[in-house]
Amino acid sequence: MLAETDYVRYTLEDKMYNEHERNLMKSCALFSNQLRILASFDEMFYITSDFNGNKLIVYSKNNVLYIPSCLEINTFSIKHTNTCYIDLPVNVEINNKYISLFLTKNNFLKGFSKEVHCSLINDRFILTSEKLSIVRVGTEIKIFNLSNVIEREIHLDHYNLSSLNFFHHKEITNGFDNSKYFEEQNNINDANWNFYILPNDEINTSSKLLSDLVISKLQFVDELRRIKQMFNLALIIIITLILFILLPFVFFKFFNLSKRQSRTPQILPLEELASLLVGRSS
Structure with a gap:
């Protein structure tokens, strides 16, 4: 209950209103910063949520965010090609028609992907719902069962808006980190070894500059x-x-x-030569 004196000066009510307004401004600022960060990555799909907790899928290109119309796909087949792309080529059946698409690392299907040199391909895709992992090295593709994967959602019931940020370790999204720490893993081929050995991130499109140099x-x-x-x-x-x-x-x-x-004179036999010499002497 509000104090009786607050009906005169409205001090407590004003403080509650101001605090609520500040929290809204902080939430808007954090959400705006998140959208700016997502927009800075070119040609990427993301899943986020609005203020009411509704799932929101956005696509970034040229520092602009778009909301694409999406269709949920439950099954697909891997498409083996001699040409390599950043994303995994797959075939999807929609309305009894097979369509060629590309699977991203965060499990989005899209109709385009950048062609790259096959030596740059050394990565994996984790399908948590199916407990499968797809390892791709060049044109070679292998599938591993992950029976020990436990899928969890992260819920933040109590949080401090002033300390929240959107910088996190890449293991949350990809399962491994792009850093110099894995420099010694350069020569490891994940398709021929154990799945838990990290792929070669040093040349794995870690940056556009590095990819262009390679x-x-x-x-x-x-x-x-x-x-x-x-x-x-x-x-x-x-x-x-x-x-x-x-x-x-x-x-x-x-x-x-x-x-x-053939024009040189022939050599006479010895008997004819002797008879000629005798005739001349007589």
Whole structure:
């Protein structure tokens, strides 16, 4: 109950109103900051909630957030391709029609994905509802059962708005962290070893700059190999042309030499030579 004196000055009521207004402003500021953070990541899908706790799916591109129309899909099949993409190619059946889509690491299906060099692909997708993990290294894909995975939702019944922030460890979302700590894991192929060994995050599209550097290096190596092949081909063609030009010259030389040898006087037999010498002496 409000104090009787508060009906005169409304001091307590004003304090409650001001505190409520400050809490609303803090909530709006936190929610706005969250949206700005989500918008800063390009071409990504997220699941968040509004002030009433309703699930909200947003898509970010060019620092703008969109609310796409989504359809829940329960089953899909993995699509094996020779071309590698950042996301996993899958096939989905909708209205008795198969559609090619891409599965993101946070379990969204979308119709587009960026093509990358296959050496950059070393990651995994965790399907908590199915207790499965899909490990992908290049074009190689393996599926592991995760019987010990327990799915939990995080609820914050009591929290301090002034201390809340949206910076958290990446293990909450991906299960592993992009850091120098895993630098020694560079040569581990997660598809051939135990699932719990971490994939190679050092080259796993940890940043656009790193991916571009790796792709540029691979393109340079491919270009160098192509130049070497062209040089070898040109060398073979030049040698073939030289032989083609020299072959008639050698043939004519041999022909003239044979003809010259046929014109030399024949050597007379020894008996005829002796008879000629006897005839001249007589």
